[in-house]
Amino acid sequence: MTHGSRVLALGHYQPARVLTNDDLAATVDTSDEWIRTRVGIRTRHIAAPDEPVDRMAAAAAAKALAGSGLAAEDIDLVLVATCTAVDRSPNTAARVAAQLGLASPATMDINVVCAGFTHALATADHAIRAGSAARALVIGVEKFTDFADWTDRSTCVLVGDGAGAAVVVASEEPGIGPVVWGSVPEMGHAVRIEGNPGRFSQEGQSVYRWATTQLPPIARRVCEQAGVRPEDLAAVVLHQANLRIIEPVARRIGAVNAVIARDVVDSGNTSAASIPLALSKLVERGEVEPGAPALLFGFGGNLSYAGQVIRCP
Structure with missing residues (x-):
C-alpha cells in the first residue's frame, strides 16, 4: 500500500x-x-x-x-x-x-x-x-x-x-512531509513582474522585514508537522533570495546542526529554480546523507510561502 x-x-x-x-x-x-x-x-x-x-x-x-x-x-x-x-x-x-x-x-x-x-x-x-x-x-x-x-x-x-x-x-514510507503553505494577499504588490514587456521590481525592505520576522515560526511549524525537531535537520534549503535573509531565518528556525544552502552566492536569485538547484548541488557534493531530513522552504512573489521536510535521496 x-x-x-x-x-x-x-x-x-x-x-x-x-x-x-x-x-x-x-x-x-x-x-x-x-x-x-x-x-x-x-x-x-x-x-x-x-x-x-x-x-x-x-x-x-x-x-x-x-x-x-x-x-x-x-x-x-x-x-x-x-x-x-x-x-x-x-x-x-x-x-x-x-x-x-x-x-x-x-x-x-x-x-x-x-x-x-x-x-x-x-x-x-x-x-x-x-x-x-x-x-x-x-x-x-x-x-x-x-x-x-x-x-x-x-x-x-x-x-x-x-x-x-x-x-x-x-x-510505502513517506519521504515528503506535510506542506505548510499560505500567502499575505494584501502585500502581494511587494514583489512584481508586471507590464508588457514584464519587468521585475520589488519593495526590498518590506520583503526583508516580512521574511526575517514572519517566516521562522512558520518554518518551525513545518518541522512540527513532519515530526522533526529543527536541531535534527541535516540541511536547510530556503529560497535563495538574499544571504541577509537566508542566514538570520535559518538561525531563528533553530537548525543549529544543519548545512545551510548558500547557493545564492554563486547563482543569484533564480526564483522557482533556487531550491531544487541548491538542493541538487548539496546532494551531488555529498554534503547531506541519503535519508537525512532537509527543510525546503520557498517564499517571495505574491508574498506566498510553502515548505516541507523531505528525506534526501
Whole structure:
C-alpha cells in the first residue's frame, strides 16, 4: 500500500555564461563590495538568447531522470514551477515532456514565483497520495534575466537563470512531509513582474522585514508537522533570495546542526529554480546523507510561502 511519496533523484542545470559583480559595475552604478554587503551575491548565470525556459527545464529533468533509473515512459506527471515562461501554450511542462520523449503524462505549469517549487512538490505528493499519479517530474526553472531592468541597480544585481528538478515516486514510507503553505494577499504588490514587456521590481525592505520576522515560526511549524525537531535537520534549503535573509531565518528556525544552502552566492536569485538547484548541488557534493531530513522552504512573489521536510535521496 502506498502511504506517500519520496524524492528519488535530483538534477540541475545552469547556463555557461557567468556574470560577475565587476561585470555589472561596468554597466550600472554598483560595485562588488556594494552587492556582496547587501545581498551576498558574487556571480550569476545568464542564459543565452536561444536558451529558453523549456530547454533549461528539460536539461535538469533529464539529469534527474537518468539518476532515478526510471525510463521516460514511466513518468505520468510533469509539474513545472516558473514565472518567466514567455509562451502560454504549449505550456513549459508539455514542451519538457515532448523533449524528453515522455509517453502520455499530465502536464501543468505552476506560477507561485519564488515559492513555486515547494508548491509543485506538494502538489505532486498530493497527486501520488490520491492515486492519480505514481511517478512525477517536478521542475523549478527561470530565465529571470529576461525580466530584469538592467538600469535598476537594486534589482538587476539579484537575478540569475537556471533549473532544478526532482523525480518523485510513490513510497510505502513517506519521504515528503506535510506542506505548510499560505500567502499575505494584501502585500502581494511587494514583489512584481508586471507590464508588457514584464519587468521585475520589488519593495526590498518590506520583503526583508516580512521574511526575517514572519517566516521562522512558520518554518518551525513545518518541522512540527513532519515530526522533526529543527536541531535534527541535516540541511536547510530556503529560497535563495538574499544571504541577509537566508542566514538570520535559518538561525531563528533553530537548525543549529544543519548545512545551510548558500547557493545564492554563486547563482543569484533564480526564483522557482533556487531550491531544487541548491538542493541538487548539496546532494551531488555529498554534503547531506541519503535519508537525512532537509527543510525546503520557498517564499517571495505574491508574498506566498510553502515548505516541507523531505528525506534526501
